[in-house]
Amino acid sequence: MSCKVTPVDAATDGLERASHEVAREVAHEEIQDEMLDDLPLKADIRLLGRLLGDTVRVQEGEDVFDLVERIRQTSIRFHRAGDEAARRDLEALLPRLSPERAVEIIRAFSYFSHLANIAEDQHHIRRGREAAISGAPPAPGSLARSLALAHAAGIDTARLIGFFGGARISPVLTAHPTEVRRKSTMNREMEIAGLLDRGERMALTPQEKAEDEEALRRAVLTLWQTPLLRRIKLTVLDEVANGLSYYDYTFLDQLPRLYCAIEDALGAGEGAGEGTRDTDGPDVSLPSFLRMGSWIGGDRDGNPFVTADVLRETVRLHRSRIFAHYAAELAALGGELSLASRQVAISPELEALAARSDDPVPSHREEPYRLVLSHIASRVKATRRQLDGRGIEAEPYADAEALRADLDVIHRSLCANRSRVLAQGRLRRLRRAVDCFGFHLACVDLRQNSDVHERTVAELLEKVAPGTAYASLDENARVDLLVRELSTARLLSSPFVPYSEETRSELAIFREAAAAHRAVGPLVIPNAIISKAESVSDLLEVAVLLKEVGLVSADGTSAVNIIPLFETIDDLKACGTVMDRALSLPAYARLVASRGGEQEVMLGYSDSNKDGGFVTSGWELYKAEIGLLDVFRAHGVRLRLFHGRGGSVGRGGGPSYDAILAQPGGAVNGQIRITEQGEIISSKYSHPEVGRRNLEILVAATLEASLLQPEENAPRPEFLSAMEEISDEAYRAYRHLVYETEGFEDYFWSSTVISEIATLNIGSRPASRAKTRAITALRAIPWVFSWAQCRLMLPGWYGFGTAVEAFTQRRTDYGLAFLAAMYREWPFFRTQLSNMDMVLAKSSLAVASRYAELVPDPHLRAEIFGRIRAEHALTVKHLNAIMDQVRLLEGNPALDRSIRARFPYLDPLNHLQIEFLKLHRGQGAAADVAEDAAREEILHGIQLSINGISAGLRNSG
Template sequence: MQDTYTSRLSDQTALPKIDHDLRFLMDAFAEVLREIGEDAVADRLPWPPGNNGDVSLDLSAVNAWPDDPADPVVERCVEARSVAFQLLQQAEENALAQSRRQVESQGPLEADSGSWEHVLARLARDGWTQEEIAAALARVRVEPVLTAHPTEAKRASVLHHHRVIYRLMVDSENTMWTPGERDSLREETKAALERLWRTGEILLEKPTVQGELGIVLYFLGEMFPQTLPWLNRRLETAWRRVGFDPALLNDPTHRPTVTFGDWVGGDRDGHPLVTPDITAWTLDQLSARAIENLRDRLGRMAAGLSLTLSRQVVPPALTRRLTRMAQDLGPAADEAFNRNRGEPWRQFVNMMILALPDPSGPPAPGRYRRARELLADLEVLADTLVALGARRLADRDVGPVHAMVRSFGFHLATLDVRQNSAFHDRAVAQLLAAARMEDADFARWDEPRRVDLLNRELASPRPFMHDGTRAGAEAASVIGCLRVLAQRVDERGPDGLGALIVSMTRGLSDLLAVYLLAREAGLLTYPDGVAVCPLPVVPLFETIEDLENAPEILEAFLDHPVTRASLEAQRRDAGTDRPTQQVMVGYSDSGKDGGLVAAQWGLFRAQSAMVRVANRHGVRLRVFHGRGGTISRGSGPTHRFVRAQPPGAIDGDLRLTEQGETISQKYANVVTAAYNLELLTAGTLNATLRAARPRDDHGLPPIMDRLATDSRKRYRELLDADGFMSFYAEATPIDVIESSRIGSRPARRSGQRTLEDLRAIPWVFAWSQSRFLVSAWFGIGTALLTLRESDPEGFERLAACKRATITWPPLHYLISNAATGLASADRDIMTRYAGLVRDTEVRDRLLGLILEEYDRTQAALEAIYQGPLAEKRPRVNRVLALRGPALEPIHARQVQLLEIWRDLRADGREHEADRWLPSLLQTVNAIAAGLGATG
């Protein structure tokens, strides 16, 4: 579920609006269906007229579908439900946005937990001065990193139609429209709904990386540039409303910085389609869109800065810079200089436009090489306007462009390159074999031997071979990609190039191997005889065991001379006061490995320990959170997630992934996008300042250690049980998901049909479809009840802390997420899917284990909440109650089709089975839409 669904705003403002908007959309949709001859489908739409918000209404009539699985009406009913769930999501999104506006117009917004006003007011109340807060704001940097693999179940064209419908819904609220104009808007909404219906959601072909980048470019190049000014205004409004001096925000560098990252085109882990050419193409596409946006924005600014010589004296600084730019740009500058004679500020902006780099070619004389050069010119422009007394023009005209360049530069988003450590091992082994080294099986060497070789090789700039790409397929892939990055650094500097991320980092050698491969590609330099890498090498700690070993690995890595030299070079280039080491932590594989409690507590412990390691080395730790869109993969209310991080883990800097459908849920519309970015930036400010005043942990860490141990033990009892993989393969639609076309990347890392090889995303997706969601709650019930039995006082201390007004955020976040995960599971639907398991002994034993833990978890959580979860958590209950009855017939159809499809495949009738696959995929899409999440 989306974070905004459980907003803390009053139901009194949001719920009537949701009902009103949902009725408007559903009535229009029903009319469209009837007008095009789909009466049978229109009759079976959920939430029929007369519901009036009563979610307990009997839906037996609209859920009465034909029994024949081949009846086309059934398939169209499934698709209509999918559309209906999307419309419900839009109604909820709009209602929550409007309710926030209503509350803000009527009084303080401090009640909106996590908002700018809430954070600023609380900080002031707790003793921070406005000057201290303003100084901390300048340190705040937030970087969402967009990924596409493989969770987005909607086509790009479908996303477009949904955005149009949302915009029309918002437009229809304007009270200025005449009745005729309002009718016209309704007809436009119906036309958009008809386009959506006639488009369909099933992807006929597996998407390409290029297609996925097209979706990401929409958000990076269009939505976020529109959103950031809204975010800035939200901060200014909150700043004034809490009584702070607006002058403290005058300098644009005293504002938070929001930048963006991208994994599409750079994430190579188990993705054979991401070739060096694709990475180079991705970088070019990102740069081209960034330059195009800047050229347009500078052109609009130039049109406004028509200040003439007849009204003001030109400051010498402007004249000097104009003259220098004209000389550097040569004859090409003549037209730009002569275009607006007598308007020097406009001429200056014309020169800036001319000096923008060509994204498809090498640097040219007089052109900007790095965005910091354009920022310097914008600061000259602003300073000369302030010198005239035109501060308003500096703030309103130049300030937004300055902020745009700070956020997007000449690259739009930083592109990370990620690869698995095992893939690197094979690449190194191929280089060793090509160099005719005995025993070249690098992967099988012990850690001391691996580190010894890497240290010896890194001491020399001499590569193994002049063309390492001929050593083997893995070597060619890695070195080819790193050569693309090396060329980019040589031509344009490191801007726009993110981290070299090593999945499944198990030891120091996994990181040093990247340095070695970078040497082979010419990315490493030896300025003072010590190797220096211009890009950060970043470990990714994913499993529970990896998280436990992370501090020791980080210690050894920061001790290494190549790392120290590289961090110092990166610090000088960035102009910061301390070197920064980025570390990525994975929520997906840790949750898959150990369950919710062990994963979240393991992440907390690992981050705390790594902060201490970094501090000992004088290094600032930048934690990169690899979160997904579901609770099992680290999702949860944004403001609570940020608060739950350990002290020091967010030191002015928050980097996190936004994956799949989460991107469109959070950022498809400007108001919602601004609010979600506000939660991230305000939360980062709050965490940064409060880190100096450690919060009371109520003595709970030892109890959390016990819970993590007991919960993981119980969770592994399920995963390690005899027949588990057979149960999972048959009781969930994992085989359908692996046959789907919703992402360009394979569902498995190497194609082996093992639990270890299966990616966490489809793992969670399959459990979600069949409503087990075991990775979101399984194990916590046993752990809590064991604690209550063995240590009643400790259990009561934990429960009291959760119930208290002022709680310990990590505990609050964990218990709330587990309760939401359990509420999303459905005992009856689990049992229905388990009926697909053919081995009755395996079915009964493992379903019994799951249902037993389900009951334990419900009992334990209700003991903490002191009552039924549905009563104690009414917002979550309402969200699920709206969707649950409408999902029932889709689950029933999916189970029916799974049985047919699997039987045909088992009989070798693949051609007949393939005819049912689109219908199965339609149920997958519809259930994902209803639950608001895939993997």
């Protein structure tokens, strides 16, 4: 943190950043060249580290600064030279700190991690620009490379246009709580990033450089004086507001630009490739195949705070944000299109539209485009006021298509009168925004647990036909009863019948969704997702509830997609059978047909991992997709998969580009939805340029997986057999540890920060589904997050070593050479091992052993940590052998340097967290100190350390 700071030696982010995906080819360059390329990154980190060090010295005093430096240097000495004396010095020094002093140390190391992240992100942007300027070949994950591959494979432009015409891609923002930063902190970090970017792109004078450094100094000081953590628990609407921030940062501006780039690359844009020629080319545009989705405000699975009122306000907030954007863009267009009728001809339809304007500015009488834009702006304002229930002064638009039609009038007039180039800028992007975002901004999904739907339907049926006893019926009887209800226009609910609070709440949510459809259109809430879907009746229950509010009709028409979410290992195994039976029912098949013959199925990565471990979860997901493809092909229905991926590898995380390409052949087919969660949202979408690249990655990977990976290129049958054996062994090993070892729950709750994570104000949702310590009731997010904090990352690798050991011993004819061939030839297996490689590289058994010491029972501690240590060693051994490397991440030296360079800054945070946990829990010698220390300060120290470790690891939740 002083001018002596040794920077993070990373050339790439690599810590679950899609911007790393765009620059993946960097990993294959010569190491020496990479280190030379790192010099600008090192300079940025030295600068930020120096400014932080100066801030600490001035704000906290020379003694705190010296202590930070001593800890930093000691930690670096241990990691770079393996100096055991340095490790002992560190472990002896940290426990002697007072809670107040320790908090300042934690803050210093946490802020350094945040600043290093900013520098690394800017380095990605820098290298991407350098590659583009130098004319380097397009990188994997870029649209240019995907289109080049498609053309090389003989896919012509017409087929590509047809592909995009039928594609549907949707990143879905969720509020799952692993983002521990406050928005105020993120805003300052973005300011710092902007200043670094300015210095990179501009030749600054000495005075300008000094001014920018002073601005950086102010931003770092503001960061230091701004609380890292929230003191008040987030509400659902706070989460909605946070999610909307990313529309300002990235989506509203960059998504239209991405569409324009795709159209231009295909030669299908309006005047694409024509430069400034003002000719009347064909007016061709791709449909809006990429739309934003959101669970925030509609996901009530286990979250009692998502109510009908919250859903209504969520829709209003979304609406307000998009209308504000339209108003600003129309005003800017008005400033740009000052064309005078004396200077340029206009179309008759524009003239007619201008005549309807009541713009009072006299000079605008001869500026028809300004008159039209003023008229459109008045109508947009009136539309917003009408939807908000306020008075209007102009004619509102009936829908977004009507607004787009008026903008199209301007476009056609410009193109017809030799001003096409003027139509290709802000106007083009605004037209695309209206088409993509409509009046709703994002498609909000409803989600609820199937048990709640069951109870609601049971109560409704019991009220109209006492003695029905729906809950006691078997599956066949339930299906028959629900099908009969779907065929009649009769409603089950009545305003004159009293219902339980849960049933009232569920009906109110669905009624609010119906009201939103009437007000804004069907895209505002297009999906109803069923958590813990296990049977056909789970799907039909939702259809019955939708019928109660008019979103499903008795003739078999549905205004909403009914989407089952299969989460556990058993559910994944059964999902093909469930969907086969559902699609075989005429009543359900009619609902699907009314949705264009498409059925979406969501697959849960998090709960399946918690249930069966990393290896088995990935394999059962893969098999489930193959089974669903067969079922849907037999029924003539198009399948769209919704991947419920988290940020960490243990919850399905990893590079999105690789993950999409690793899907079975035919599973993508131009249709994919993927959740974006927690800190991954901010890491991907808080910077517009990085955000644009991440959106581009989704498009590029979907195109390649759909058009360049034919189904006949399936893995060898012996690969599938081997994976089945490995999965079975890994499942047994994982289940034996987590669910069959007596005392494991006590070990987990004692050796991790799971109890303290619940105190963080990082989300509105409770950490557990029930008030119990049972692992089965724990949500997957805090489960994975806790293991990341203690640096074990257990959900991302446990069981693989035992599985490979058993496989190679039993199948001596195959052995490791066979598994190495699987790794080289099969994208699914290669992606699994690559993600495991990263996770293991970020683990630290030395640090984890200190967390194990928090377990009061020495026998339990020795038994379980001993098993974890042995499995870790076995997993690393076999992983390296299969990947043909001597050590972890040998094939990705840039990522290896990035991770290793973070350890000296992470380890002190871990050690201090452990000491605070002892104080907080009153353990050992620390208990006496705890009595004299402020309990609030101790807990605050733990929470700050969670923030710092999360920042250092980046993809931890």
